[in-house]
Amino acid sequence: MAGRNHLFIPGPTNTPHEILSAMHVPMEDHRAPSFPKLFKPILEDLKKIFKTETGQTFVFPATGTAGWEIALTNTLNLGDKVLIYRFGQFSHLWMSMAQRLGFDVEIDEIEWGKGIPLDAMETRLKEDTAHEIKAVLATYNETATGVTSDIAGVRKAMDAANHPALLYVDGVSAIASIEFRMDDWGVDGAISGSQKGFMLPAGAAILAFSQKALKCTETATFPRCFLDLKDQMAQNKDGYTPYTPSTPMLHGLRKSIDLLLAEGMENVYARHFRLAEGTRRAITAWGLKLCAQPGFESDTVSAIVVPEDKDARDVIATAFSKYNISLGGGLAEVMGKVFRIGHIGDMNDVSMLGAIAGVEMALLDNGIDITAGSGVAAAIEYYRSTAK
Ligand SMILES: *Cc1c(COP(=O)(O)O)cnc(C)c1O
Numbered sequence: 001m002a003g004r005n006h007l008f009i010p011g012p013t014n015t016p017h018e019i020l021s022a023m024h025v026p027m028e029d030h031r032a033p034s035f036p037k038l039f040k041p042i043l044e045d046l047k048k049i050f051k052t053e054t055g056q057t058f059v060f061p062a063t064g065t066a067g068w069e070i071a072l073t074n075t076l077n078l079g080d081k082v083l084i085y086r087f088g089q090f091s092h093l094w095m096s097m098a099q100r101l102g103f104d105v106e107i108d109e110i111e112w113g114k115g116i117p118l119d120a121m122e123t124r125l126k127e128d129t130a131h132e133i134k135a136v137l138a139t140y141n142e143t144a145t146g147v148t149s150d151i152a153g154v155r156k157a158m159d160a161a162n163h164p165a166l167l168y169v170d171g172v173s174a175i176a177s178i179e180f181r182m183d184d185w186g187v188d189g190a191i192s193g194s195q196k197g198f199m200l201p202a203g204a205a206i207l208a209f210s211q212k213a214l215k216c217t218e219t220a221t222f223p224r225c226f227l228d229l230k231d232q233m234a235q236n237k238d239g240y241t242p243y244t245p246s247t248p249m250l251h252g253l254r255k256s257i258d259l260l261l262a263e264g265m266e267n268v269y270a271r272h273f274r275l276a277e278g279t280r281r282a283i284t285a286w287g288l289k290l291c292a293q294p295g296f297e298s299d300t301v302s303a304i305v306v307p308e309d310k311d312a313r314d315v316i317a318t319a320f321s322k323y324n325i326s327l328g329g330g331l332a333e334v335m336g337k338v339f340r341i342g343h344i345g346d347m348n349d350v351s352m353l354g355a356i357a358g359v360e361m362a363l364l365d366n367g368i369d370i371t372a373g374s375g376v377a378a379a380i381e382y383y384r385s386t387a388k
Pocket of ligand 1: 141
């Protein structure tokens with residue numbers, strides 16, 4: 001098929017040409033005296049993206065999933081109690097990892113479409129007077145349902161309960177795209193990956209830990225080796241890594257950070273809001289609904305519910321085979337019920353309009369009763385009226 005495949009999934013996201021070019025480099029000696037000149041400023045500048053001055057940043061040759069494991073195994077002991085809210089496939093997988101690793105996992109099942117219930121959390125933490133809960137695992141942006149939780153509110157609830165648990169945040173589909181303030185929100189472990197907001201290929205877990213979390217690494221007895229933060233810290237202080245880094249990835253990350261900071265993080269957040277809002281206007285014009293309930297809508301991904309007698313997988317298959325666009329599928333409990341449009345990373349008004357037009361064609365082809373052009377028209381009006 002002529003033309004390119006258009007990637008409208010919430011990760012991996014589109015990689016800008018500037019980043020692809022920056023990654024096109026010969027291999028180099030990662031033990032050379034010049035290597036810290038590349039790596040140290042990356043670790044330093046990542047703090048501006050995580051919005052932390054007191055925390056420490058890390059890059060592991062891994063993915064977001066490893067970030068979950070790094071947070072758990074470096075700071076906790078076998079059998080420690082952790083509290084998690086399960087409301088989508090990613091919070092499910094993090095929960096499942098904690099169980100498989102042997103932690104005592106307290107699960108609060110939340111309806112898919114909602115996020116972390118702040119009042120219930122505060123009540124639960126107040127009940128835990130013995131402070132048995134050692135960490136709260138919060139999925140900031142649940143990519144499966146397009147649900148964003150209020151992490152500032154989570155911190156408030158923890159403080160109101162005067163609870164000392166560590167706050168770990170899965171920000172894989174949020175950090176570098178929607179508002180994230182590690183220090184202001186008192187986040188102890190912020191987990192991200194290269195292939196979403198950072199617009200890179202998969203292959204880097206990009207993380208930040210608070211001094212409180214790092215102190216726990218000194219006493220935590222959970223066995224760990226490849227994912228040991230202490231080994232990273234010992235080498236990172238001189239600008240090196242404990243094992244071979246992906247140097248092209250680091251050159252790409254350098255460019256990604258430069259692009260994000262040149263745009264300005266507040267502008268990056270505003271752009272993601274606009275892209276998402278135009279998409280939401282289109283969804284409303286089609287007469288369809290988000291999986292996310294009001295107040296939980298994500299600015300990086302919209303999960304759209306199809307009418308009950310339809311299968312969202314057919315819409316995704318048509319979109320791919322007839323129109324060469326990739327949409328996200330429904331995962332686990334929402335399989336067949338939703339399809340997802342990613343509006344994260346290297347996107348602008350016209351790329352979103354392409355996604356919306358392609359989705360309209362695939363919806364119509366599958367007998368879903370929408371008016372041709374209605375979503376595109378709603379999005380055009382919104383983008384025009386808010387363009388600078
Ligand atoms: C993509 C994603 C992950 C998993 O990251 P991998 O890079 O696939 O390991 C975890 N959490 C969320 C919220 C995600 O969107």
